[in-house]
Amino acid sequence: MQVHSNQHRFAQLAALVMAACLTAAPGSAQTARQVRGAAAVEPIANEPAGKIVVDPPLAEPLSRGLVVIQYRTDNLHIAPVFGPAALAVSPRVGHIHVTVDDAMWVWADASGEPVILNGLAPGPHKVLLQLETANHQELDSGAVQFTIPNDTHPGSTHGAESRPASDTAPSHETEPPAKIIIDAPAPERLARGVVFLEYRTQNLQVVPVYGPAAVAVSPRVGHIHVTVDDATWHWADASGNPVIINGLLPGSHKVLIQLVNADHQPIDEGTVRLIIQQRSQ
Amino acid sequence: MSITANLAIGVFSIGFMAFAAAAQTAKDVKGATPLVAIPNEPPANLVVDPPVPEQLALGRVFIQYRTENLRILPVFGNAALSVSPRVGHLHYYVDGQSWPIVDTSGETVVLVGLKPGPHTVKLELADATHKPISGASQVVEFSVPQK
Numbered sequence: 001m002q003v004h005s006n007q008h009r010f011a012q013l014a015a016l017v018m019a020a021c022l023t024a025a026p027g028s029a030q031t032a033r034q035v036r037g038a039a040a041v042e043p044i045a046n047e048p049a050g051k052i053v054v055d056p057p058l059a060e061p062l063s064r065g066l067v068v069i070q071y072r073t074d075n076l077h078i079a080p081v082f083g084p085a086a087l088a089v090s091p092r093v094g095h096i097h098v099t100v101d102d103a104m105w106v107w108a109d110a111s112g113e114p115v116i117l118n119g120l121a122p123g124p125h126k127v128l129l130q131l132e133t134a135n136h137q138e139l140d141s142g143a144v145q146f147t148i149p150n151d152t153h154p155g156s157t158h159g160a161e162s163r164p165a166s167d168t169a170p171s172h173e174t175e176p177p178a179k180i181i182i183d184a185p186a187p188e189r190l191a192r193g194v195v196f197l198e199y200r201t202q203n204l205q206v207v208p209v210y211g212p213a214a215v216a217v218s219p220r221v222g223h224i225h226v227t228v229d230d231a232t233w234h235w236a237d238a239s240g241n242p243v244i245i246n247g248l249l250p251g252s253h254k255v256l257i258q259l260v261n262a263d264h265q266p267i268d269e270g271t272v273r274l275i276i277q278q279r280s281q
Numbered sequence: 282m283s284i285t286a287n288l289a290i291g292v293f294s295i296g297f298m299a300f301a302a303a304a305q306t307a308k309d310v311k312g313a314t315p316l317v318a319i320p321n322e323p324p325a326n327l328v329v330d331p332p333v334p335e336q337l338a339l340g341r342v343f344i345q346y347r348t349e350n351l352r353i354l355p356v357f358g359n360a361a362l363s364v365s366p367r368v369g370h371l372h373y374y375v376d377g378q379s380w381p382i383v384d385t386s387g388e389t390v391v392l393v394g395l396k397p398g399p400h401t402v403k404l405e406l407a408d409a410t411h412k413p414i415s416g417a418s419q420v421v422e423f424s425v426p427q428k
Contacts (some may be wrong), residue, residue, distance in 0.1 A: 032330045032347040035310055039345050039389040042333050055307045061317060068316050070307035114314045208315045209356055209364055216360035 040077050043090040050076035050092055052131040054142030065152030067117040069144055071096070071129055076139070078112035080241045086134030094139065097246075098235070099128040105247035106130070107226070111239030113208045118225075118264075119233035122150045136246075178204035178220055180259040182270040193276055195245040199224070201259060204267070208238035214262030222267065227256040234258070250278040315352060318365035325351035325367060327406050329419040340425055342392040344402060346371070351406055351414070353387035361409030372413065374403045383411070397427045 038044050051074040058068045079093040086093060095110035100117065109115065115129065124147050131140040179202040186196040204220045214221055223238035228245065234256075237243065243257060253276060258269040313319055326349040333343040351369045361368055372381030373390055384390065390404065405418035 030328075032328050032345040033333075035328075035347050036345060039333060039343050041343050041389055041391055042336055053305070053307055053310075058314060058317065066316075068314050070311060070314055072305075072307035072310045114316065116316060205355070207354055207356055208352075209354060209361075209368060210316050211318050211365060213318075213360070213363035213365060217356060217364065218358055218360060221356060 037073075037075065037077070038091050040079075040091060040093075045090075047090060047092055048075045050074065050094060050131055050133075050139040052096070052129060052140045052142050054129050054144055056144050057146050062146060063149060063152075065118065065120065065122075065148050067115075067120060067125075067127070067146065067148075069115040069117075069127060069129070071115070071142065073112075073131060076131060078110055080110035080239070082134050082136075084135050089134065092133075094131060094133050097130040097132055097136070097138075099130070100233075101125055101127075103247075104249060105228075105245055107235065108132070108136075108244040108246070109237070109239070110241055111208075111237065113238060116236035117233055118236065119231075120148050121232055122148045122152065175218060175220055176203050178202065178222065178259060178261075178267045180224070180257060180268045180270055182257055182272060185272060185274050190274060191277065193246065193248070193279060195243070195248065195253075195255065195272075195274060195276075197243040197245075197255060197257070197272055199243070199257060199270075201240075204259060204261075206238055206240035210262050210264075212263050217262065220261070222259060222261045225258040225260055225264070225266075227258070229253055236260075236264075248276050250276045252276075312349065312352075313366055315366055320365075322365060322367055323350050325349065325369065325406050325414050325417045327404065327417040327419055329404050329421055331421060332423050337423060338426060340393070340395075340397070340428065342390075342395060342400070342402075342423065342425065344390040344392075344404070344421055346390070346404060346419075348387075348406060348417075351417070353385060355385035357409050357411075359410060364409070367408075369406055369408045369414065372405045372407045372411070376400055376402075381405075381407075381411075383407075395425050397425045399424045 053072050055070045061068045076092045076094045078095055080095070081089065081093045095108055097106040097108055098115055099106050115127065124145065126143060126145045128141060128143045130138045132138055180199055182197060182199040189196040204222045206223055207221050208223065209217065209221050223236055225234040225236055226243055227234040243255065245255065253274055255272045256269060259267045261267055328347050330345045336343045351367045353370050354368045356368050370383060370385040372383060374381055375392065390402065400423060402421045403418065406414045408414055
């Protein structure tokens with residue numbers, strides 16, 4: 001738009017200010033329903049198509065090499081409900097599949113929490129989020145591309161490079177140590193190429209609560225970090241839902257699940273070794 | 282300000298209002314990510330909708346709510362008061378009951394089977410030590426129809 005006069009300039013400025021006000025406080029006047037969508041208890045006839053909106057990674061964490069990708073969905077509740085029967089559930093339920101750097105494999109996330117990756121190598125990366133039905137059919141997708149800066153230290157919150165959790169867990173002297181117990185991959189799913197790992201924790205509640213202050217919460221809270229095939233990077237999951245990975249190439253693979261405290265320091269871990277069979281079709 | 286300028290503003294603001302929902306980022310709608318602490322987080326706010334009308338007509342009370350600057354989670358105790366972004370949970374009281382029902386699911390409050398007639402439900406946000414948060418409470422009044 002060309003500016004021909006001060007009057008126009010003023011109009012433009014005023015319009016920009018109004019637009020800024022409207023975008024700055026969009027939530028305040030919105031009802032719970034406008035923001036959260038229909039209540040899960042209320043069936044909806046002819047629900048519009050499910051959609052996903054993916055934000056770019058948060059800038060400040062990205063400068064430290066930590067990738068935090070928020071997303072939201074329209075007309076779909078993210079829920080750990082799977083299978084063909086769940087396709088008929090109304091309002092619609094589903095989950096996301098996450099792909100990093102055009103990998104052949106994805107992991108499923110039904111938590112609705114931001115996607116969190118740490119330890120990616122410096123340089124450009126791409127993360128694809130596919131919105132899936134409960135039966136793993138794609139409804140929509142969004143991708144983000146970003147660059148991990150050079151001066152971060154991949155893996156600094158990962159594995160042996162981290163401080164031991166006992167250094168910073170002053171309030172848990174009386175609480176027994178936290179443990180993770182991981183089941184063997186579900187065999188019938190593994191035969192179909194799907195890695196489905198159920199786990200449970202002892203003396204630690206898995207919740208999306210983070211930061212140094214949360215280390216003092218009692219009973220203890222934390223989450224897991226998942227690493228596939230000795231990658232430099234892992235994703236974080238605070239849902240407590242099973243770890244689900246699909247599309248790994250035939251051959252042997254390794255999935256490391258670390259139990260970490262709210263400040264991402266490892267407490268316990270388990271490694272699952274598995275073989276994906278060549279499939280006939 | 283001239284008519285032209287006013288008109289321009291009108292058009293711009295209508296455009297932005299119509300566009301607001303579609304253009305909202307995940308962060309706009311869902312709030313800040315829990316992964317990054319928020320210094321001086323604004324006070325917690327509770328927004329409560331009236332019961333879903335179509336369901337109320339059937340005698341089912343579904344009350345949706347949302348929170349700002351507080352995440353509903355089953356995390357309790359003094360130490361959790363220092364967690365940032367803020368965590369807490371919902372208390373609600375039906376028809377003036379003296380004790381709260383504690384809900385940490387973040388899901389719609391569901392009351393089915395209330396007698397026909399007027400009812401009130403008070404919802405309040407509580408901190409991790411169950412202390413009600415000042416200014417974050419709403420009362421919903423409604424009437425369950427005769428069957």
